[in-house]
Amino acid sequence: MVVAESKPVTEILEMIKDCKKVLVAGCKGCVTVCNSGGEKEVGILASELRLARKVAGDDLEVLEYTCERQCDPEYIEPLDEYAKDVDAVVSIACSVGPQYIAARYPFLPVFPGLNTVFIGGAAEHGVWKEYCQACGHCIIGDFGGLCPVTRCAKSLMNGPCGGSSGGKCEVGKGTIDCIWHLIYERLKNLGQLSKLENPWGFKDWSTSRDGGPRTMIREELRK
């Protein structure tokens, strides 16, 4: 899933300082799963904004709505009735959400209430880790099913570097696993260490964002 974290309320308050009425729009997709932008978080943020502005003597009216998804045009249609009479929308979807809202409402300001941080998954309750950077051509089959592009700090295809110590990466003060250590251990378990004996060639980054913003088309699904 896309993992996102809440922006500090002070940052959001600064964005909407000239507004009298805003909509906080959540999303029932990934950000609900990672507890940053679902119905519950919409309610919490709305209350925090109201309270902060009340304390400041400058009341703010806050409407609340949580979309089924914000990354699908049909699911943001329900925002139409709110959009008519608010000064701005604060979207707490991943950054796709505010951009869809911006496209739908050309004259309505929209602000991000989250920082979108990575594509990843939960490691334990309250902890999420990055697993993918969407390079567009998955090569993890060569590395025991583990991704060195994303999970090695230097994206080495021929690691581990000299900073691997006790299974940990030199970056992150011992909090990050050296993915190359894990790749080595896994291929050893699988009896496939010979896979690491030859230099891994040049990666084609043109399928990544380096080739420009990407569009995926599946003709068989188009109407």
Place this chain on the structure above:
Amino acid sequence: MTLTAGSKLEKILKSGQKAVTCECGPPRGADAEHFRHKAAYLKDCADAVNVTDNQTSVVRFCSLAACRILMDMGIEPVMQMVTRDMNRIALQSNVLGAAALGIKNLLCLTGDHNSFGDHPQAKNVHDLDSVQLLAAVKAMRDEGRMISGTEVVGRPQMFLGAAANPFADPYEFRVVRMAKKIKAGAQFIQTQCIYDMERFAKFMEMANDMGLTEKAYILAGITPFKSVGMANYMKKFVPGMLVPDYYIQRLKGVPKEKQGEEGIKIAVEQIQQVLEIKGVAGIHLMAIEWEEKAPEILKAAGLLPRPQVD
């Protein structure tokens, strides 16, 4: 003798004599005089001098310019190049430019991660890693083509080197990774600073067993301790660096003003020890911001004067 680049370093190594390289880091500014001053100490005691490329991710004047300054001083450079800051377009361009200036030794590295340097906010590149850079330069030199397949008009004649850290983990994989670098094109290897002699000897034994010392020249990395503080720092804070306690105890055992002298004694002993190990083709002396001590260390180790080659 078949030569690829014909550098002094290549000739000395291929003649079977023990080589000596030293390291000289460019300053954090445009002060060329400071760099010339440090390099002057190394002129007659190193066969070639490595110029670091923004080492530890700290901005310094560039390796290419510093190499040119060394050549003007009559010192043969080993240009270090890291893949952290440049993509394949810039890397290949710089290799061609370096060759055009007459630089003949190239050390291919990935580089320290930018989060450790003076610009942790920087965007890193990592289009290639060190192994891929070796392969790219080798293909330009031997096959006359770039990564894209584009023909190179005027092949870069480079004697290619790589780094190896025998002390990082997983330990049993370190020699395999060095073998991979040699397969990709490395002709010489400069190791991380060696303090744990036993582990280094074991590493060399594996390298000998795999036949790697027949395929590439391994230069053992030596860094003298200036003080017990430096030894402690390296032990605690430099990842992948093993500093045995007996060196720390030995430095602690002498008065503070004598610690530098003791550090030099240790370095001389280490040089003598590594040169006894089968397969070690020379040493790489990294006297960090202590270049003026290099002549004294090398003389005491019996490595001066340096051999002359045509």
